[in-house]
Amino acid sequence: MNYVLYVVSLVGVYGILAVSLNLVLGYTGILSVAHAAFMGIGAYTAALLLTGWGFNFFFTLPVGLAMAGLVGAALAASTLRLRGDYYIIGSFGFQVIMYNVFLNWIDLTKGPFGIRNIPKPQAFGVAFDTPARYAALTLAFLVVSVWVARRVGESPYGKVLRAIREDEAGAASIGKNVRRYKISIFVVSSMLASLGGALYAGLISYVDPFAFTIHESIFLQALVIVGGSGNVFGSVVGAAVLITIPEMLRFLDVPTTVASPIREILYGALMILFLRFRPKGLLPERVSPGVGR
Amino acid sequence: MAYWLLVQLALNGIATGCLYAILAISFAVIFAPTKTFHFAHGSVYVYGGYFLYQFAMEWGWPLPAAVPAAVLAAACLGVLVDRAVYTPLRKHGAGVMEILLSAFGTFIVLQNVLLLIWKSDPRTVRVPEGLKNGIPFGPLTLTPMDLITVVVAGVVVAGVAVFMRRTRLGKAMRALENDPEVAVMVGISTERVRMAAFFLGSALVAVAAVLTALDKGLEPTIGVNALLVAVVAMIVGGVGSFSGAALAGLFLGIVENLGIWQIPSEWKSTITFSVLAIFILFRPTGFFGHRVARYSE
Numbered sequence: 001m002n003y004v005l006y007v008v009s010l011v012g013v014y015g016i017l018a019v020s021l022n023l024v025l026g027y028t029g030i031l032s033v034a035h036a037a038f039m040g041i042g043a044y045t046a047a048l049l050l051t052g053w054g055f056n057f058f059f060t061l062p063v064g065l066a067m068a069g070l071v072g073a074a075l076a077a078s079t080l081r082l083r084g085d086y087y088i089i090g091s092f093g094f095q096v097i098m099y100n101v102f103l104n105w106i107d108l109t110k111g112p113f114g115i116r117n118i119p120k121p122q123a124f125g126v127a128f129d130t131p132a133r134y135a136a137l138t139l140a141f142l143v144v145s146v147w148v149a150r151r152v153g154e155s156p157y158g159k160v161l162r163a164i165r166e167d168e169a170g171a172a173s174i175g176k177n178v179r180r181y182k183i184s185i186f187v188v189s190s191m192l193a194s195l196g197g198a199l200y201a202g203l204i205s206y207v208d209p210f211a212f213t214i215h216e217s218i219f220l221q222a223l224v225i226v227g228g229s230g231n232v233f234g235s236v237v238g239a240a241v242l243i244t245i246p247e248m249l250r251f252l253d254v255p256t257t258v259a260s261p262i263r264e265i266l267y268g269a270l271m272i273l274f275l276r277f278r279p280k281g282l283l284p285e286r287v288s289p290g291v292g293r
Numbered sequence: 294m295a296y297w298l299l300v301q302l303a304l305n306g307i308a309t310g311c312l313y314a315i316l317a318i319s320f321a322v323i324f325a326p327t328k329t330f331h332f333a334h335g336s337v338y339v340y341g342g343y344f345l346y347q348f349a350m351e352w353g354w355p356l357p358a359a360v361p362a363a364v365l366a367a368a369c370l371g372v373l374v375d376r377a378v379y380t381p382l383r384k385h386g387a388g389v390m391e392i393l394l395s396a397f398g399t400f401i402v403l404q405n406v407l408l409l410i411w412k413s414d415p416r417t418v419r420v421p422e423g424l425k426n427g428i429p430f431g432p433l434t435l436t437p438m439d440l441i442t443v444v445v446a447g448v449v450v451a452g453v454a455v456f457m458r459r460t461r462l463g464k465a466m467r468a469l470e471n472d473p474e475v476a477v478m479v480g481i482s483t484e485r486v487r488m489a490a491f492f493l494g495s496a497l498v499a500v501a502a503v504l505t506a507l508d509k510g511l512e513p514t515i516g517v518n519a520l521l522v523a524v525v526a527m528i529v530g531g532v533g534s535f536s537g538a539a540l541a542g543l544f545l546g547i548v549e550n551l552g553i554w555q556i557p558s559e560w561k562s563t564i565t566f567s568v569l570a571i572f573i574l575f576r577p578t579g580f581f582g583h584r585v586a587r588y589s590e
Contacts, residue, residue: 029390031390031393031394033397078570088330088393089524089525089528089569092521092524093521093525093565093566093569093570094566096517096518096521096562096566097562097563097566100559100560100562100563103559104557104559104560214517215401215404218397218398218400218401219401221394221397222398225394257408257412257413258409261405261406261408261409262405262409264401264402264404264405265401265402265405265406265409267401268397268398268399268400268401268402268405269398269402271394271395271397271398271401272378272395272398272399272402275382275387275391275394275395275398276381276382276385276387276395279387279391
């Protein structure tokens with residue numbers, strides 16, 4: 001039972017991360033390979049403030065969100081002006097650098113040893129230290145994230161994002177400030193990713209750099225693609241499917257050195273197959289009337 | 294004293310830079326004509342090295358047989374990725390973004406298949422005695438391996454330049470790069486040129502992989518940094534200019550190694566990326582070639 005609840009928490013965490021990536025990848029058509037880095041910013045901020053400064057978990061969240069938002073704004077402002085495919089290199093490079101920072105800034109992050117014994121969140125005398133309580137906490141945050149993403153994505157603002165995805169020059173020609181839209185949605189997305197990272201740190205109780213590699217960024221892309229890009233609920237479904245199916249491998253008695261590559265091969269292959277045979281994903285984007293395509 | 298150290302670091306930088314030049318050209322050979330952001334190129338690079346390890350160490354082939362076999366195998370792998378993943382998607386009407394995402398998926402699959410086959414331990418390929426021993430030149434030292442790298446890079450740069458200018462296939466590649474529609478109109482077979490580009494680019498990246506395997510050894514994770522270097526060098530050099538890419542690779546190698554003078558070597562890829570950031574801010578056309586940034590809006 002505890003194991004099931006652990007998986008539920010994991011689905012909640014990755015649901016938040018997938019929703020966050022969906023806002024840029026699915027709605028706006030911006031490909032980011034740096035979302036693991038933003039997740040890492042949230043995770044390390046929470047971990048460091050909790051262990052080093054004795055912060056309450058819930059007070060680390062605004063700090064982590066602000067950090068991720070600022071870094072996201074800087075990254076978006078400097079790289080999103082690159083033309084066509086080249087902006088991808090901006091987020092690729094940023095991802096590699098952040099991984100290096102987590103790994104090599106040993107004074108701050110303890111490098112490859114990571115930060116251990118991260119305490120569980122507490123608020124109003126309630127400690128979220130049982131699997132059931134933690135699952136409830138992540139699911140509550142997932143609901144909030146989905147609500148925020150829906151408010152953003154299904155609003156007139158979200159329609160402009162889709163217009164930018166479909167025809168950037170067209171959106172600009174009807175007077176939309178494309179650059180401002182792109183930067184602002186990237187900031188929102190970075191902040192949500194940071195929230196997911198903080199919850200991840202609380203769930204696993206330790207953080208190390210190896211959780212925030214480019215592989216993790218691609219895993220988040222797979223969640224969005226398989227779930228359905230441009231559909232917030234799709235991202236949650238994608239997380240549920242891609243987290244639970246590989247967890248079954250645990251019951252097949254395969255050693256972890258084999259199980260973890262198989263898990264990654266599975267999601268890599270699913271990503272390719274979905275792009276080829278069902279590009280809209282499990283839950284396709286629903287476009288409300290009044291939005292021309 | 295410090296003066297000689299700098300010269301030594303610059304020399305090391307030239308050797309590293311020559312390796313980077315090959316990486317940059319190998320990526321550009323594929324990217325320029327096909328406009329495919331072939332992220333799995335980093336995996337093909339790692340496979341090139343592990344093929345060599347498999348042939349030379351596990352199967353005991355002599356190096357003169359194992360090296361060409363590894364290069365050929367990697368070239369076939371590159372073509373296979375295009376035929377199995379990118380081309381079906383493209384024919385299905387997928388956009389740039391979908392192809393790029395599929396490249397990420399391919400990267401993940403290849404990387405983990407490699408882990409299943411060869412495990413994650415570092416591997417080395419045994420080389421003839423003395424190839425890695427430094428030869429002193431006054432206060433400086435160089436290894437035969439450094440010299441081999443420089444010579445191979447020279448041959449690759451010159452070979453690609455001649456190939457692109459003198460052969461029908463090379464000209465077809467440049468035509469496809471400059472104007473795909475007209476290229477098709479004058480009867481160039483897009484599919485053949487694509488296959489040739491993937492074959493050549495993958496073979497070249499395997500050459501870089503072989504040099505790495507012989508010199509520094511292999512780890513499954515080396516592909517990401519190699520790809521970062523290749524792409525950054527291509528952009529800094531100016532997309533569409535092979536000699537620009539090669540020069541930028543050389544430049545990156547030298548900057549990285551001079552950086553070691555003051556900055557610990559773990560931050561190498563941060564230096565690489567900073568060079569890119571500076572270039573994009575101040576010289577968006579790279580050394581040569583087209584603009585990659587725009588200032589309108």
